[in-house]
Structures are given as C-alpha cells and as structure tokens.
Amino acid sequence: MTELSMTQSPTTRIGSGADAENRLKARYRAEKRFRAYGLISIAIALSFLAVLLGSIILRGWTAFTQTYIQLPVAFDAETIDPEGTREHSALSTADYRTLINAALERKFPEIADDRTAKRDVQKLVSSGAELELRKMVLANPAVIGTTADLWLPASAAADQVVKGNAQHDDSSGLSEGALAKLDALRLAGALKRRFNTYLFTAGDSRQPELAGLLGAIVGSFYSLAITLALSFPLGVAAAVYLEEFASRNRFTDLIEVNINNLAAVPSIVFGLLALEIFLNVLGLPRSAPLVGGLALTLVSLPTIIISARVALKAVPPWIREAAQGLGASRQQMVVHHVLPLAMPGILTGTIIGMARAIGESAPLLMIGMVAFVVDVPATPVDPSTALPVQVYLWAASPERAFVERTSAAILVLLACLAVMNATAIYLRKKFERRW
Amino acid sequence: MNGEHTVRSYDEELSYLNNLIARMGGLAEAQLDGAIQALVRRDSELASRIVAADAKVDELEHEVHAFTVRLLALRQPMAQDLRAIVGALKVSGDLERIADYAANAAKRVLVLNTLPPAKPVSGVPRLARLVQQILKEVLDAFVEQDVDRATKVWAQDEEVDEMYTGLFRELITYMMEDARNITACIHLMFIAKNIERIGDHATNIAETIHFNVKGVPVREARPKGESVLLPEPEAE
Amino acid sequence: MSMMSEASTQPNQRPSPDAVKMRAVDANVFYGEKHALKSVDLEIKAHEVTALIGPSGCGKSTFLRCLNRMNDLIEGARVTGEITLDGSDIYDRDLDVVHLRARVGMVFQKPNPFPKSIYDNVAYGPRIHGLAKSGPDLDEVVITSLERAGLYAEVKDRLNEPGTGLSGGQQQRLCIARAIAVSPEVILMDEPCSALDPIATAKVEELIDELRENFTIVIVTHSMQQAARVSQRTAFFHLGELIEVGATEKIFTNPQHKLTQGYITGRFG
Numbered sequence: 001m002t003e004l005s006m007t008q009s010p011t012t013r014i015g016s017g018a019d020a021e022n023r024l025k026a027r028y029r030a031e032k033r034f035r036a037y038g039l040i041s042i043a044i045a046l047s048f049l050a051v052l053l054g055s056i057i058l059r060g061w062t063a064f065t066q067t068y069i070q071l072p073v074a075f076d077a078e079t080i081d082p083e084g085t086r087e088h089s090a091l092s093t094a095d096y097r098t099l100i101n102a103a104l105e106r107k108f109p110e111i112a113d114d115r116t117a118k119r120d121v122q123k124l125v126s127s128g129a130e131l132e133l134r135k136m137v138l139a140n141p142a143v144i145g146t147t148a149d150l151w152l153p154a155s156a157a158a159d160q161v162v163k164g165n166a167q168h169d170d171s172s173g174l175s176e177g178a179l180a181k182l183d184a185l186r187l188a189g190a191l192k193r194r195f196n197t198y199l200f201t202a203g204d205s206r207q208p209e210l211a212g213l214l215g216a217i218v219g220s221f222y223s224l225a226i227t228l229a230l231s232f233p234l235g236v237a238a239a240v241y242l243e244e245f246a247s248r249n250r251f252t253d254l255i256e257v258n259i260n261n262l263a264a265v266p267s268i269v270f271g272l273l274a275l276e277i278f279l280n281v282l283g284l285p286r287s288a289p290l291v292g293g294l295a296l297t298l299v300s301l302p303t304i305i306i307s308a309r310v311a312l313k314a315v316p317p318w319i320r321e322a323a324q325g326l327g328a329s330r331q332q333m334v335v336h337h338v339l340p341l342a343m344p345g346i347l348t349g350t351i352i353g354m355a356r357a358i359g360e361s362a363p364l365l366m367i368g369m370v371a372f373v374v375d376v377p378a379t380p381v382d383p384s385t386a387l388p389v390q391v392y393l394w395a396a397s398p399e400r401a402f403v404e405r406t407s408a409a410i411l412v413l414l415a416c417l418a419v420m421n422a423t424a425i426y427l428r429k430k431f432e433r434r435w
Numbered sequence: 436m437n438g439e440h441t442v443r444s445y446d447e448e449l450s451y452l453n454n455l456i457a458r459m460g461g462l463a464e465a466q467l468d469g470a471i472q473a474l475v476r477r478d479s480e481l482a483s484r485i486v487a488a489d490a491k492v493d494e495l496e497h498e499v500h501a502f503t504v505r506l507l508a509l510r511q512p513m514a515q516d517l518r519a520i521v522g523a524l525k526v527s528g529d530l531e532r533i534a535d536y537a538a539n540a541a542k543r544v545l546v547l548n549t550l551p552p553a554k555p556v557s558g559v560p561r562l563a564r565l566v567q568q569i570l571k572e573v574l575d576a577f578v579e580q581d582v583d584r585a586t587k588v589w590a591q592d593e594e595v596d597e598m599y600t601g602l603f604r605e606l607i608t609y610m611m612e613d614a615r616n617i618t619a620c621i622h623l624m625f626i627a628k629n630i631e632r633i634g635d636h637a638t639n640i641a642e643t644i645h646f647n648v649k650g651v652p653v654r655e656a657r658p659k660g661e662s663v664l665l666p667e668p669e670a671e
Numbered sequence: 672m673s674m675m676s677e678a679s680t681q682p683n684q685r686p687s688p689d690a691v692k693m694r695a696v697d698a699n700v701f702y703g704e705k706h707a708l709k710s711v712d713l714e715i716k717a718h719e720v721t722a723l724i725g726p727s728g729c730g731k732s733t734f735l736r737c738l739n740r741m742n743d744l745i746e747g748a749r750v751t752g753e754i755t756l757d758g759s760d761i762y763d764r765d766l767d768v769v770h771l772r773a774r775v776g777m778v779f780q781k782p783n784p785f786p787k788s789i790y791d792n793v794a795y796g797p798r799i800h801g802l803a804k805s806g807p808d809l810d811e812v813v814i815t816s817l818e819r820a821g822l823y824a825e826v827k828d829r830l831n832e833p834g835t836g837l838s839g840g841q842q843q844r845l846c847i848a849r850a851i852a853v854s855p856e857v858i859l860m861d862e863p864c865s866a867l868d869p870i871a872t873a874k875v876e877e878l879i880d881e882l883r884e885n886f887t888i889v890i891v892t893h894s895m896q897q898a899a900r901v902s903q904r905t906a907f908f909h910l911g912e913l914i915e916v917g918a919t920e921k922i923f924t925n926p927q928h929k930l931t932q933g934y935i936t937g938r939f940g
Contacts, residue, residue, distance in 0.1 A: 248746055318783040322846070324744060325779070326796045327772035327853065336795075337785060438938040445937065511896055513923050513935040650925030 060407025208401030219384030226293025235304030263302035271366025307349020344431035361388035466537035596660030722902035776850035782842035784834030820848035840871025
C-alpha cells in the first residue's frame with residue numbers, strides 16, 4: 001500500500017531558534033500587561049466604591065445613635081390629672097412639658113430664678129421627651145405620683161454638639177449657658193448615647209431628633225408589594241406569549257424593539273405618565289403607595305419582560321420537542337416544562353427589577369410622594385413617602401442634624417438593595433439546574 | 436466499476452485483489468498449456484516442472500483467501516463490492532482446482548511417457564484446445580466483468596461435454612480393440628476427465644461473473660450435452 | 672427476491688401482515704423557499720422496521736417529522752400531499768394533532784429525558800392523555816413500559832432519582848419507555864443510537880427487534896450497517912427525493928439504482 005510520508009525540513013519547525021525565543025518572551029510580556037490592565041481597572045473601581053461607601057458611612061453612622069439626658073422626673077398628679085379621673089383623654093392631653101421643666105429645675109437648682117437660664121436649659125431637651133412621658137403614663141397610669149430618674153432624648157442641637165458635628169459655640173444653636181449646662185451633665189454622667197430607635201420607629205418630623213424612616217420604609221414596602229404583584233404576572237405572561245406563542249413577523253419584532261426601548265426610558269417619563277393618567281384622569285389619591293406602585297410597575301415591566309424572555313430562551317429546545325413529541329399541547333409544554341425550568345432566571349430578573357424600583361425617586365416625585373408626611377401609612381392608599389424620596393427631602397432640609405440622617409437613610413437604602421441582590425443570587429444558585 | 440470509492444485505499448485494496456486473481460488465472464492457463472504440451476511432446480521434464488509449479492498456485496489461493504477475509508472484516512462491503520469480493524473468493528477456488536487438475540494431468544503424462552505412444556492421444560489435445568479457449572475467454576470476461584462474453588462461455592460447456600463423451604467412447608473402442616492399450620487409455624481417460632472438469636470450473640467462473648454483474652444467480656440449469664452417465668442409445 | 676426457496680423461513684422474519692400502516696402520497700415539504708422534500712411516495716408496513724437512509728440533508732429526517740406533524744412546529748414549514756395513518760389523512764383539519772402524536776411517538780437523536788424523576792418521565796405521557804390518573808394504575812403503566820424498554824431491572828430501586836442522572840444508553844431507553852408508555856401505534860426514531868456507544872447501541876437494536884411485535888417502527892440512521900441489521904425495508908433518499916425503496920437484503924446486496932449503489936458502497940462525494 002502507499003504511504004504518505006511527512007518530512008519536515010528543520011527550518012520550518014516551530015519553536016526553535018533565537019527568533020522564536022524572542023517571540024515567546026514578547027508574548028509573555030504582552031499577557032502580563034493584559035492582566036495588569038484588568039487588575040488596574042478593578043483596583044480603580046474598587047477604590048471608587050471604597051471612597052463612596054467610606055464617605056457615606058463616616059458621615060452617617062452617628063445618626064444611629066441618639067444622646068439621652070438623665071433627669072429626675074416627678075409624675076406630679078396635679079399637673080397630669082388634676083381631676084383624678086385617670087381618663088384617657090385627660091392623660092393624653094396633659095401638659096408634660098411642665099414636668100420636664102420641673103425636672104430640669106430639680107437637676108439644676110441654680111436656674112430657678114433665671115428665666116434666660118431656664119430657656120437655655122429647656123433647649124437641651126427634645127420635645128420628644130414629652131411624648132415619651134405621655135407614652136409612659138398612658139401605658140401605666142400607676143406611675144402618676146412617683147418620681148424616677150429617666151433617660152430622655154436630647155434636642156437635635158445638643159445631640160449634634162455631643163456627637164461633635166457642631167462646634168462648641170454659638171453656631172450650634174445653643175447659648176453659652178446651655179453649652180455649659182451640657183458639659184455639666186456630661187461630667188455628672190447624666191449624658192449617654194444610645195441606639196437611635198426613632199430612626200426606625202418614627203415617621204418623618206420637623207425635629208431631626210424625632211425624624212424616622214419607618215414611614216418611608218412602609219411606603220416603599222407597599223409600593224414595592226404593589227409593583228411586584230402587578231409587574232410579575234404581567235411581565236411573565238407577556239414574555240411567555242412573545243417567546244412561545246407569537247409568530248415571528250414584523251409586528252412582533254416591532255414589539256420587541258419597543259420593549260427594549262422602554263427599558264431605557266428615563267423613569268421620570270413614567271412619572272409624568274402616572275401623574276396624567278392615574279392622578280388626573282383616574283383620580284387616584286395623590287402621594288399614595290398605590291400610585292407609586294403603579295408608576296414603578298411601568299418602570300420595571302420592560303426589565304422583567306426582557307429577563308423573562310432571556311430565561312425562556314435559555315430553556316433548551318429539546319425539552320420542548322420531547323414534550324410536544326409526546327403529544328403535549330403548547331400550553332402544557334410551557335406550563336409543565338418550560339416555566340419551571342425558566343423560573344430561576346425569571347425570579348432573578350424580577351428581583352433585580354425590584355431592586356432597581358426601590359431606588360427610583362423620579363416617578364415618585366412626580367406623583368407627589370415628595371410631600372411632608374408624618375404618619376406612617378396604614379394602607380396603600382394613605383399618603384406616604386418612600387426611601388429615596390425621604391433621602392431627597394432630608395438632604396434638602398437646612399438643619400445640621402439632617403446631614404447625618406441623610407447619609408444614614410442612604411445606608412438603609414443600600415442595605416435593602418444588598419439584601420435583595422443577595423436573595424437573587426441565592427435563589428439563582430439554589431435552583432440552577434444542569435441538563 | 437462505476438466511480439471510485441471516497442476512501443482511496445479501499446479502491447487500492449480491491450485492485451490488489453483483482454491483481455491476485457489475474458495472476459492466478461495466468462498461472463492456471465500456463466499450467467494447462469504446459470500439461471498439454473508435455474503430453475503431445477512426451478516431455479517428462481516439462482511435466483515435472485508443471486507438477487512442481489502447482490505449489491505456487493496454492494500459495495496464491497491462500498493469499499486470496501486471507502485477503503478476502505481481511506476485506507470483509509475491515510471494509511464491511513456492500514452491494515457490488517460485496518458480490519465482487521465473495522466472487523473473487525469463489526473464483527480463486529475454481530482457479531486453484533483448475534491448476535490442480537492440470538498438475539494431475541501432468542502426473543499422468545509422466546506415467547504415459549514410460550509407455551509406448553498410444554494412438555488416441557490426438558483426441559485429448561483437441562478437447563484441451565477447446566477448454567483452453569474457454570478458459571482464456573472466461574478469464575478475459577472476468578477482468579472486463581463482461582456478462583455477454585461470460586454467457587457465451589457458459590453456453591460452451593455443452594460443447595465440451597459432447598466432445599468429452601465422444602472421446603470417452605473412442606477410448607473405450609480402443610481399449611476393446613487391443614488389451615495392451617488399456618493402461619494408456621485409462622490414463623488418457625483420466626486426463627480427459629481432468630480437462631473436462633477444468634471446463635466445468637471455467638463455467639463456474641462464468642456463473643460467478645453473472646452474479647457479480649447482475650446481482651442474481653444464473654437461473655437456468657447448465658445445458659448439458661449428452662452425458663456418459665446416460666445409457667447408450669440403441670445401436671442402429 | 673430471496674436466493675433460498677420459498678419453503679424455508681428466513682431468520683429474523685416473522686409472519687407479518689402486509690397491511691400498510693402509514694402511507695405518503697406525493698409528499699412535499701417547503702421550508703420557506705427551500706424545497707426540502709420532493710414528491711415522496713412511500714408506504715410504511717405494519718409491524719415492520721422501515722429504515723430511512725441517505726446522505727446529510729437528503730430529507731430523511733424531514734420526512735420522518737412529517738409523519739407526526741413535528742414539522743408544524745417549525746416556522747415557515749409547509750407540507751403538501753397526503754400522509755395517512757390507517758387510511759385517514761393526518762393533515763386533516765379536524766384531526767387533533769395532540770392525539771396524533773400520542774399514536775405516533777418519537778425518539779430523538781440526543782437522549783432528552785425531562786429533568787424530573789425516572790417515574791415522572793415515563794408517567795408524564797399517560798398523565799396528560801388521561802390514560803392513567805395515579806396510584807396503582809399509573810404504577811403499572813410505568814413499570815410495564817420500563818420493562819418493555821429493557822430498563823426496569825436497572826432502575827427499579829431508584830425510580831425517584833432524576834432521569835438525567837442515567838448513562839447515555841439508559842437515558843435513550845428511558846426516552847423509548849416514555850414514548851411507549853402512551854401505547855402508540857407507530858414509533859419514529861431519529862438516529863436514536865448516534866450518541867451511544869456500541870454496547871448501548873446493541874441493546875437498543877435488540878429492543879427495536881422486540882418492539883416490532885407490538886409497534887410499527889420507522890428509523891432514520893446514518894449507519895448503513897445499522898439499517899442493514901435492524902430493518903426489513905429500507906428507503907434511500909437523496910437531495911429530497913426518494914430514490915429507491917425495497918427489502919433491506921435486496922437494497923444492500925443488489926440495489927437497482929446507481930445512486931443507491933454509490934451511496935451504499937461509499938462511492939459518493
């Protein structure tokens with residue numbers, strides 16, 4: 001039989017000679033450079049992140065603490081409940097400020113005759129202290145007549161001085177006398193910093209020390225719940241129809257292009273749309289999480305449709321063939337096989353969509369969730385605000401104490417985002433299948 | 436053959452096989468020719484050479500056998516290739532038997548040459564010439580894969596049978612004439628029989644050619660001339 | 672056709688009725704502008720294995736997919752001509768495609784079990800067609816199908832494990848079990864062994880031989896040796912046309928058409 005012989009002349013061999021060595025060295029150098037570019041890029045990105053997070057944390061971490069002043073408070077029955085009925089209405093409308101002033105006098109006997117000094121010292125205590133006392137009395141009327149050393153919240157001005165955010169002088173809003181009393185309290189050990197529960201239990205307030213995120217959190221929660229309840233079924237159904245049932249023609253191509261465009265539309269446009277249709281035409285309540293949810297649905301729907309379609313496309317065609325070859329109808333194939341396999345991808349996309357929606361402020365501003373709302377909304381149709389909007393409102397407030405609170409609100413928002421993204425990753429890993 | 440195989444080595448192997456068959460055929464023809472020459476010229480040396488040369492044909496047949504088995508295992512031949520390869524195996528068997536018969540005839544020539552020349556020797560070469568022509572014709576037809584030529588050869592078997600039967604009777608007559616002729620005539624009878632068998636094998640090869648090309652075996656029974664096995668017709 | 676006398680029975684030949692199970696008359700398939708299958712007339716006889724062979728792109732898979740209307744799922748595919756099952760046109764408007772696919776099952780080239788348990792894989796068909804609801808009825812159907820597919824002995828203690836955890840050959844037999852669980856009349860196989868090793872292939876071929884008793888089988892294969900081993904009738908396709916069809920032994924020992932000869936002996940290209 002014939003044999004095909006391969007003879008190579010030595011000069012055509014790869015990998016020998018000085019030339020080849022130089023080429024090899026150059027190749028290694030180029031590779032090192034390439035990897036270095038990547039590392040440098042990551043380093044720059046990480047440093048940006050570090051600077052950003054670092055500055056926010058530095059500015060905001062103090063907001064998680066609140067200064068408390070210890071005062072001897074006497075629950076004077078005469079002041080609280082002169083008629084002695086212990087009726088709820090009487091107890092709640094009593095003048096608790098007097099009790100505080102009395103406590104201050106007890107603490108600083110020297111101010112008894114000095115009205116200026118009295119006023120100065122009163123500026124040290126927050127009006128929230130009165131609410132604290134009221135709460136205590138209403139919860140347990142038996143305290144009337146007793147005296148106790150209570151820790152009461154300090155005013156924002158005092159709080160800022162203690163935290164070091166304000167200078168220890170006139171610019172802090174406190175007079176010299178007040179500052180001196182503050183120092184005295186500190187020396188006496190009657191000054192303490194505790195966790196700032198107001199931040200998470202109270203609604204918004206003009207007084208920074210009483211301002212909290214609960215209203216915004218609940219408002220965001222309601223909005224997001226409505227967004228999820230609407231955009232998930234609509235988005236998945238639309239994606240399923242477009243991917244599985246619609247025929248490929250110009251019309252569906254047009255739809256696809258439009259959906260992709262909608263995903264990139266600035267969200268304020270959706271705000272305008274919501275304003276016009278939901279508020280003006282349909283007359284839904286302004287500032288309600290319901291409308292906010294509807295507006296955010298418009299924002300996140302394109303994203304969910306696109307990611308759901310990708311997840312559906314990723315289901316391998318042989319699964320569909322196998323199902324249909326067995327005689328499953330299209331609907332059975334989609335519901336029994338395609339959707340369960342695509343669900344992890346769809347869920348991941350949905351959560352990422354929700355994470356984006358929670359941070360959207362523009363459409364919420366347009367529909368009025370920027371109003372100053374004190375109460376925590378009880379239902380989705382009550383007026384409310386949302387986390388990103390709250391950040392905006394506090395950032396716009398003049399009080400010094402709101403500076404740290406703005407950063408704290410940003411941290412809370414970032415924490416929510418981080419939790420949502422972590423959930424997305426967890427879900428994706430858990431349900432990932434290999435076929 | 437119509438067209439070449441995509442895998443060239445397959446074609447090369449097939450032509451190697453045909454080459455072997457062709458060589459065997461040439462050798463078989465030469466053996467037969469040599470045996471007849473030895474008979475006619477009373478050449479014992481030639482006869483001995485013919486007897487010795489049979490080993491070469493046997494060797495070739497073994498080679499064909501082994502190569503065919505190899506082809507069947509390695510190539511999984513189909514359709515015409517399968518028929519061609521199985522046909523080659525059969526033909527090599529036929530050719531080996533033909534060469535055997537030629538060598539047997541040469542052996543008998545050696546014995547005949549020790550006896551005084553007998554008269555009916557002339558009948559045998561005539562039969563041999565016919566069979567030689569048939570053999571050459573069929574081997575050419577095999578190389579060409581020509582069915583028409585093969586069919587003609589196949590039909591000629593009748594002629595061979597008739598000639599053989601005639602020679603048979605002639606020899607019997609001589610034997611009855613003179614008892615001293617019997618030994619020589621018996622040997623001549625066997626030689627004639629060998630040649631007639633060579634003719635049969637040549638017809639086998641013709642049938643194989645038909646199957647190779649047409650894909651179906653020859654349907655009709657071989658036309659047989661008057662057979663020595665039938666009772667003699669009533670003497671007129 | 673045979674070289675032996677009629678009186679002797681050939682091995683591997685059961686007395687089979689000559690009934691025609693499926694018939695294609697002037698079948699044409701167009702993918703958009705492309706004329707993929709041209710005027711094919713072919714009969715599929717009952718309880719026989721019919722093999723479709725031919726070079727790539729010759730239309731054999733296209734023809735196979737016509738028989739259970741899987742071509743309907745391809746955008747732009749158009750089928751003309753008449754294809755009948757037991758005499759009735761399968762492209763008739765009134766015919767339920769879902770029901771057709773239960774009668775004409777399919778096994779694909781790449782084993783494609785559902786990412787579910789072995790039990791659920793086999794049970795899916797009977798469930799959706801309402802053949803057995805649950806409980807002992809369904810169990811029986813599943814076990815019988817697995818036994819028929821020659822797989823039950825190997826998986827009987829792990830019916831709840833995922834079907835995708837089996838070896839390639841086992842997966843393919845699982846797909847066959849899944850297909851026969853709905854009691855089809857015809858089983859279509861599109862190169863079922865091309866992804867399997869020789870031992871698994873031999874098991875599937877043995878299975879095909881056994882299944883022939885109860886089903887009609889049409890198999891598309893690239894391997895001529897497999898077609899020769901497994902089928903009783905072979906059809907050769909080339910460039911969308913049916914060139915030759917006949918008894919397998921005749922096609923492989925003495926084909927009539929030059930193209931068939933050329934393909935079978937490896938003279939193409």
